[in-house]
Amino acid sequence: MEYTHLGRSGLSVSRLVLGTMNFGQDTSEDDSHTIMDRAHEHGINFFDTANVYGVPQGEGVTEQIIGRWFATSGGRRDKTVLATKLYLPTGTWPNERFMSALNIRRAFEASLRRLRTDYIDLYQMHHIDRQTPWEEIWEAFSVLREQGKVLYFGSSNFAGWHIAQAQEAARSRHFLGLVSEQSIYNLMTRWIELEVLPAARHYGLGVIPWSPLHGGVLGGVLRKQKEGGASRGSSGRSVSTLARHRDTLERYERLCADLGEDPAHVGLAWLLAQEGVTGPIIGPRTVEQLDSSLRALSITLDDSTLAKLDELFPPPAPNGAKPAPEAYAW
Known part of the structure; x- marks a missing residue:
């Protein structure tokens, strides 16, 4: 396994992140x-x-599954850099959502109980709260850190401007602030390259891509359809994406075949090659899927291949592959 620091912090983390969203939903305990x-x-x-x-939502089922796993062996928690999130509703009452100091306190303590631990390594805001002032959020977070209950804080689904707001507010309090941003990022969804990635690099945040294969569409969905196998990328929201981008995906899968690699592994390897990316979140539903994902760590994409991928999936900047503000003004 390869390891890297999470952003500018001294925390060492694996370059593949185990996502647990399927636990208790598509994957049994x-x-x-x-x-x-x-x-x-x-x-x-x-x-x-x-x-x-x-499921059911609001009961923290996945956190409970992880907590029971920790409880069966004393060494498991110590070997794990544990990240969880808050923001989305966990109930129907007004203060069971968002980033008020009250919900931060209640949601955090509930996560501790479910996870059967006395601290969280990385506590993340699942979304930006446009109503709660940063002074309130950072004060509530600083209490958790002073109590030794949280070591690091991160964001998720933030814009570049949100990252700047958060970091400048933290700086005014002489607080470490954010060390990571978790965002959707893959070959088909590259919008964060305009402002989020530049902001993360400027402030020293590690970027943790979610949906690295665009809901399975980049995982060889066309080949799997021809082979008659079930594919996550051929159901749900992915159907419309597949219909719009079939020609591009055919070319992508041919390129991967020429490389002698699985499309899923190439998609992960491309993310690992991007400056500022800590590691993509893989969400295996089976052990076999987990085992297979490690191949991405062994793939080195040369400049020619990276250029071909840019041709297939162009960067979002209108003036070429440049981040903001150059993308807009120069």
Whole structure:
């Protein structure tokens, strides 16, 4: 396994992040425990979850599954860099959502109980709260850090401007602020290259891409359809994406075939090659999917291949592959 620091922090994390969104939903508890065991066997030490994952929503089912896994062996928690999130509703009452100091306190303590731990390594805001002032958020977070209950804080689904607001507010309090941003990022969704990635690099945040294969569309969906296999990328929201981008995806899969690599592994390897990316979140539903994902760590994409991928999936900047503000003004 390869490791890197999470942003500018001294925290060492694996370059693949185990996503747990399927636990308790598409993956049984026993299988979830097996996947986490195997992740540790592979050296994956970075686990990501949220207080709303699992069904029924609001009960923190996924956090409970992880907590019971921790409880069965004393060494598991110590080997895990544990990240969870808050923001989305966990109930129907007004203060059971968003980023008020009250909800931060209640949501955090509830996550601790479900996860059966006394601290969280990385506590993340699942979304930006446009109503709660940063002074309130950072004060509530600083209390958790002073109590030794949280070591680092991160954001998710923030714009570049939100990152700047958060960091400048933290700086005014002489507080470390954010060390990571979790955002959708893949070959088909590259909008964060305009402002989020530049902001993250400027402030020293590690970027943690979610949906690295665009809901399975970049995982060889066309080949799997021809082979008659079931594919996550050929159902749900992915159907319309597949219809709009079939020609591009055919060319992408041919390129991967020429490389002798699986499209899913190429998609992950491309993210690992991007400056500022800590590691993509992989969300395996089975042990076999987890085992397969490690191939991405061994793939080095040369300049020619990277250029071909840019041709297939162009960067979003209207003036070429440049971040903001050059993308807009020069």
